[in-house]
Amino acid sequence: MLAGPIFSREVLTSPRQFKHFLTRSGYITILFVLMYTVGQTTFGLQEVRNIGDYAVYGNRLFQVFSLVQLSLVLFFSMIFAASCIAQEKDKKTLILLLMTDLRNRELVLGKLFSSFLIMGVLIASSIPVFLFIHFLGGVTLEQIGWSIAICTIAAIAAGSWGALVAYWKESTFQTLTISLLGLLIMIGSVEALYGLFGEQFPFLKQIALLNPYRSMNDIVNPLGSHFSLDPVTISAFDSVFALFCLSVVINVVTIFQVRKWNPSRSIFHAAKDSDENAIYAPSK
Numbered sequence: 001m002l003a004g005p006i007f008s009r010e011v012l013t014s015p016r017q018f019k020h021f022l023t024r025s026g027y028i029t030i031l032f033v034l035m036y037t038v039g040q041t042t043f044g045l046q047e048v049r050n051i052g053d054y055a056v057y058g059n060r061l062f063q064v065f066s067l068v069q070l071s072l073v074l075f076f077s078m079i080f081a082a083s084c085i086a087q088e089k090d091k092k093t094l095i096l097l098l099m100t101d102l103r104n105r106e107l108v109l110g111k112l113f114s115s116f117l118i119m120g121v122l123i124a125s126s127i128p129v130f131l132f133i134h135f136l137g138g139v140t141l142e143q144i145g146w147s148i149a150i151c152t153i154a155a156i157a158a159g160s161w162g163a164l165v166a167y168w169k170e171s172t173f174q175t176l177t178i179s180l181l182g183l184l185i186m187i188g189s190v191e192a193l194y195g196l197f198g199e200q201f202p203f204l205k206q207i208a209l210l211n212p213y214r215s216m217n218d219i220v221n222p223l224g225s226h227f228s229l230d231p232v233t234i235s236a237f238d239s240v241f242a243l244f245c246l247s248v249v250i251n252v253v254t255i256f257q258v259r260k261w262n263p264s265r266s267i268f269h270a271a272k273d274s275d276e277n278a279i280y281a282p283s284k
Helices: 005-016 018-042 051-090 094-099 104-136 141-168 172-197 204-210 212-220 237-261 265-280
Strands: none
Touching (some): 005 104, 018 051, 018 104, 051 094, 051 141, 051 172, 172 204, 204 212, 212 237
């Protein structure tokens, strides 16, 4: 398997844990609470009399669910990947993994996909809820499919970035801080460059594909940027492909650098100091 034994072990052990079922059911409960909240905001105490009202309600639900899910998977995928590796460093067990015959690819991708496992389960659990919204009207299956695809690839990209920082930095606080700031700076920089110089430099349109929120906005509101009489096409393939390429680049860099960054030099200095203290310690 591409991810190696680390991911295989996580696949076998995680579904047996109670928190696996608790997280999945809790996430669906949160979605239904949002559904009730949007319903109260849309209808209030008014009586629903035609199918068009349900279509408007379904479209609003789809917009809220898509943006909320994208925000959650971006943040938690990055945090889970970074914290999973940071815990190995804090417990000094990452050194043991480096001493095994695991390849760099298995070490990096195994930890990445292991941390992504719970987010993948949550995204898969949300599919029946999105299909229920489709029955209300106002949303097509193409929109739902691309929304799920954007959330999935964005979660993998965010997790890849968190894993790179976690293998690079030694301190857990530095890892979480740099991961979060890096994600925010990347999204903000992409939007700033496209907003300021997008008309002057057409190639910035390709860079703007790295912002998953822009692509998600085009999916949930396909008529927002459509000003012609041509048929509306709903597709986020360019954005999904761009985020996939970004994930590949980040993981390739991590795979080639993981054994150069780890173990850190501080461990060798600590071992050297302890040896010197042992040599010069007065004997009783």
